[in-house]
Each structure stands twice: as structure tokens, then as C-alpha cells.
Amino acid sequence: MGRHPHPTRREFIKTASAAVAIPYIITSTALGQGDTPPASDRIVMGGIGLGNMGSGDQDAYLGRKDVQYVAVSDVRKGQLDAGKDKADKKYGNKDCQAYGDFRELLARDDIDAVHIATPDHWHAIMVIEACKSGKDVYCQKPETLTLREGPLMIAAARRYGRVVSGGSQRVLEDYREIVDKCWGGELGPIKSINVNVGPLSQMCNLAAEDVPAGMDWEMWLGPAAWAPYNSKRCDGNFGTNGNSWRSYLDYSGGGMTDWGAHHFGGATFAVDVRELQPHEINFHDDNGKQYVELVYPNGITLTHNKPGKENLEVEGTPGEKREAKPVPSYSGEGGIYGDFIECVKTRQKPFRDIELAVNSTAVSHLASAAYRLQRSLKWDSAKQEFPGDAEANRLLDRARREPWQL
Amino acid sequence: MLDQAFEALKTLDWGQDLAPLAPIDEAVISSHSDESARRELESRLAATLSMTDSRDAKDYVCRKLMLIGTAASVPALAALLAKPENSHVARFALERIPGKEVNEALRTALESVAGVLKVGMIASLGSRGDEDSVPQLAKLLGDSDHQVACAAAKALGAIGSGKAAHALATSSSEAVKQDATNAMLACAENLLAAGDKANALRVYKHFAGEGQPKHVRLAATRGMLACAGKASE
Known part of the structure; x- marks a missing residue:
């Protein structure tokens, strides 16, 4: 991503001209006090999507003195009201605006950045629309639902010079020991790393229930195929065994993409292939125990659920050392949230820059394609297609329900 | 087993166990290297579309035809495009089926549907990169239905060709400004990648003026630098 000059912070009067209710008196909160700018x-x-992850993201950004949190959007009135109340309580006013439709939030010229934590089937549309509106974006993981979405999200970010960060804090924070060993060179040249995660998402055929008051069901479904409301279909809990949207194909890739974003992200970071995508996906069926090997162009192999292998188990080259490399990390203070805000200020790429996040979710999607088709595949990352494989190429994307499109 | 699965499929409804349909799922995978079995399976699936009134059953069939459908299934799927309950799932299948027959079916439907269904046809034509639909899409840039006009702009951007860029450039609709801007910038990126610097530069210069939002001017400036062979990284 290109670096352009630090944008001049807008004058307060410009904020005041936005089409929202603005307090007439300029308070000490507006002017800043002590270490509050x-x-x-x-x-x-x-913030867009204020459920489990979105609520935590909102807390993180609300807690920052260098952030002014002004608007929330959710299709569930309960979450929407709770998000507004939280912001209003923080600032001691009623200024946070609540929107049922995220497009109204994105239309505000006074907003610099948004965090997005909707179910996965909304991510690509919202990230692209946010970039088109000139917003920087922090998007929860897994950032994509299909392979085609990733390059379009990257293109939108790059086109407008936006800072777009993916949302897995675990990539840097959970696997530090193995990352340090790999980047420190003590394992020698890396041959392979294994990830254990799953399952794949499945079709959902849950029975119809009455749509609860305050839920905009059509908007929750959005680009996904129409289906009747069922509380399990849209529950935001972290399970992937049928009691949450994370279980179902139309909204998620299942554990394979959900926890996969963390584990594959951590694994590709540890063995330093996060800027690449695999070019071979080899499917194995070992007496009913299925696993895949994803081979990178530099020869490093990433295995998924390989029998006998631990999660993030690395195979190096015994007896050999390699020159240590400095381990990339966050900018600013405050973990992945601070990294994003610092990069919004400085126009640097964040640690989970959208391109890196897309590369690790692509691993999940490629492995899923091999499991769904029960065979090995080739992948051309430059063309973003399975070369000469018309059947597999059908899995690159899916038609979105009208009126939504990328 | 497969016969029983097809029988169960006809009355599929939300709330029912999907296990009885497993033989169909398995046949989709196992027919990968058996062309004759796959064509027979496709034929049975397509025929089911007219043998059931169940919305859930049609949804299931379209998901399978997305994976194995060919031109032979296009008529059965196209028959659903004008039906509000089935239009999307029909496109769910059609959008991923290779071949000109699909594009022709979508372009035909485009002329006969309205509102969000029209948006759906436009989106699928864009997603498929159907260059032959550019004249139809160009006309829709001025449509009185704002959603239709914006969808046409997005689709032209997805097609991304010189013709698409020209159609976008000649549109003066203020209502589609943001989508048309994004689409033109996407076209310019394609033109530049294809070596057509002159036309790419024309687009970028159009958006480099003071009247544009800051992030659009930034996009234009980066594009002009790229046209000049200067990286903006």
C-alpha cells in the first residue's frame, strides 16, 4: 500500500457541519484535557455489528483517548441500543448515532474509520463499501467467505489508500514461542508446519421460528440465500456444531475459517509464508483419516489435520541454523487495536494488513475446497483460479442475494 | 438409495433432516470422473425443479446444480429467474455454470424483470464479466430505479473493459456517482494492466480535480503515477 502524507486532521468546524446532532457548546471533551487529545x-x-466480537471491539476503541466514537450500526435493536448506550455513557452525552442500515453510517463524512464484526457473509461488501466511502477499516476475522472476495477487498483498500486491518490478535500473540524459534533461525530451514482445526461448515435446514421483535431479518441475511429465521441460525456464539451462524455454509466456513483464521494465520506467520498463497493442495485419505497438504511455491508445506501432528508443530532441519530475522510486530500501543489506530494516523500498513489476512483465509478456503471435492487441486495465486479445473472454479464465489453485490 | 433421496427431495422443507438427501450429495462428488453418471444426475436435479412446489427443495437443487450444472440445465433454471422466491437461488446455480447460454439467459431475463430481481441479473452478469451485456448495462445507468442504476455501474466496473469504462464515462447520473467512480477506477486499473496507459490516464485525470473527495483524488493521483511508471508505494 502506498504511503501518503499524514492527513491534516479536520477542523472541528467540519465535524460540526456533519448531518448529525452536534452539541452547540464546545466542551472540554472536545478541546481535550491532560493526555486526551x-x-x-x-x-x-x-462500529458495524455489535455482538460478541463487535462489542469487545467497541470496548477496545471506546477505551482509547485518541478515538472519538460517534456511531453504531446493527440489525438487532437490542445490540444497537446497547452499543449506543455504551458510547453515550463513556462520553456522558447522547451523541452516538444509531443506524439499522450500515450504509447510513458509511455515508457520514465525519467518520474516519469503522470496525466491522458482522457474520462473515457481510464482510466483503462492507469493507469495499467502507473503502469507497473513504473510511479506514478494522474487520474481524475471517475476513472473507469466498476466494473471490479477497482480491476485491485488497483492490478497494489499495485503490483509495485505505488502512484495512484484519482482526486476529492471536496471530501475533498466541504462538510467540514457535514464531520466535522460526524467525530466530534455531530450527534451521523450515520444511513444514501443521494446523489442526475444523470442522467445515454445513448446509442449514433449521425450522422456521417467529422473528423476534427488533430483529431486521432481511438485513441480517443480506447477501445470503433467503431462509426462515431460526435463533440457532443467527446466534453469534463461538460454537461450530449447529448452534450458531458459524456452523453454516451461507454465513461461515465453519471452524476451518473461524479458528482457522487464527491458526493458519499464526502458522503462515511463523514459517514466513504470509505473503504467499499455496500452489498445490494435496488431498489424502489415510484409511478414513482425511487431511490435506498445502504446498507453497518456496517448497514449505502447510499440513491440515495430519495424523500424529500437533497444532503448529514445525518441522525444521535438524542440525542446521539459519540467520535470525527481526519479528514483525504491532505499531503503537494497545495490541492489534492500537496497531490499527497508529496506522490510521501514520498511513502505514497494519500488522494484519488486509492482503496478509486474505492470504491466510485463502488457506482455509483452499483446504475446504479439497475436502468438499474430495480430491487434490492446483492453485494459481496470480490468476486466482484453479487452473484447468472448471469444477473447482465453481467454488471461487457464490451469487449474492439481490440487491447485494460486490 | 438415490431414488429414495430424490423422492424425499420433492417434499423437503425447513426443519427436516437433510440425511435422506445424502445419496445425492455423495453422487455429486462420486460422479466427478464419470461424465455419464453426472449428466444423468444433472438431468434428474433439473427435472425436479418443475416437479416440486417446495422452495427449500428448489434451493437444494440449485445448490447442487451450481456444482454440476451445464448448458442443459439453463432452461430449467432460467424459468425461475422471474420468480421472487427462486430468482436468487437460480442465479446461485447459473452464476457458476460456464458457457454463453447462461449469459444469454441472464440478458434475456434482464429485459423482463424489475426492481431487485433486475439488480440480481445485473450483478450476475457483472460477476461473470459478460462483455456482451455492456450495451444493456450502459442504458441502465440512467434508470429511474436508483438500485438498478447503481448495480449497473458496479457490474460495468466488474466487467472492467474499455467499453465498460466508456459507458461509465458517458453517464452523467449524479445518483450513481460513488459507484460509477469506483467502477471507472476499477476499469482504469484493468486498462493499465493491459498496457492501455492512454485510456487509463484519461480516467485518472478525470478524477484528479478539486471537486472530488480526498480519497478519490488520492486514487487518481496514484493511478497517474502508475501510468507514468512511478510506483506510489
């Missing part, structure tokens, strides 16, 4: 120097943010 004045409003004109804060990143103005809004």
Missing part, C-alpha cells in the same frame, strides 16, 4: 486530533470511529 482534542477532538480534531482524534480518530472518529463507528
